[in-house]
Amino acid sequence: MTPLILTDATEAAAAVADRIVSLVQSKPDAVLGLATGATMEPVYAAVIAAHRAGRVSFSRVSSFNLDEYVALPTEHPGSYRSTMNRLLFEHIDIDPARTHVPDGMANDTDAAAEAYERQILQAGGIDLQLLGIGRNGHIGFNEPGSRLDSRTRRVELHAETLTANRAFFEDGGVPQQAITMGIATILSARSIIVLATGAAKKAAINQALAGFFTPACPASALVGHPDVxxxxxxxxxxDAEAA
Structure with missing residues (x-):
């Protein structure tokens, strides 16, 4: 699995945005799987620019985000619902009712996770899943040790993930739990694109591209998908031997 190595982070983000735009141009009712995180911010900025230039409409698109913090109000600026509204949804013509984020405020998070799986199925499945990769190899909030057959569920976040996400919380109070699509949920997408930038991600990418699945690096599960x-x-x- 050889990655596409582009000139810099800006060009890499633009290439991902072009992939999203091309899909929606060819399939106006596409179902997108979306991710949050600093790596994705330039992607969404480029998507917004394409929309404003008249290149693409999202009026029939549906979206499903990978994850959301548990017990964090949706209006909190650190919530992924708030983040997605601010970075993308409020700037394109997508129907807010078609934008889905796991319900981290649900009284019964297990039931909310099961409902999320049903919503994805009812939408016809995800056409293109956008992923980042954590420094510990996580995809979504599937931390090391996650099962290959895992589905959307409530998870405990690892210390390394909490440290990486602390910058998004001014008071330093990062939620300890999240609801995330599982590895099997992610692998059910028809197509997957992974964006990774910066030297901090190199070790995780080496392990992810080693050619076999190991629970120590959840992203290594992608080796079993036909279109990544x-x-x-x-x-x-x-490193060359990893690719």
Whole structure:
């Protein structure tokens, strides 16, 4: 699985945005699986620019986000619902009712997770799933040790993930739990694109591209999917033997 290595992080993000735009141009009612995180911010900025330029309409698109914090109000600026509204949804013509984020405020998170799985199925499944990769190899909030057959569920976040996400919380109070699509849920998408930039991601990418699944690196599960594209910048590019 050889990644596409582009000139820099800006070009890598633009390539991902072009992939999203091309899909929606060819399939106006596409179902997108979306991700949050700093790596995705330039992707969404490029998608917004394409929409404003008249290149693409999202009026018939549906979206499903990978994850959401548990017990964090949706109006909190650190929630993924708030983040997605601010970075993308409020700037394109997507129907808010078609934008789905796991319900981290549900009294019964197990039932909310099961409902999310049903919503994805009812939408016809995800056409294109966008992923980042954590420094510990997580995809979504599937931390090391996650099962290959895992579905949407409530999870405990690892210390490394909490540290990485602390920058998004001014008071330093990062939620300890989240609801995330499972690895099997992610692998059910028809197509997957992974964006990784920066030297901090290099070790995880080396392990993810080693050619076999190990629970120590959840992203290594992608080796079993028939349509995965890795897009990286030079700093995140794997060693030659890994690719």
């Amino acid at each position: 594209t890795w897009i990286v910048d030079p700093a995140a590019a794997p």
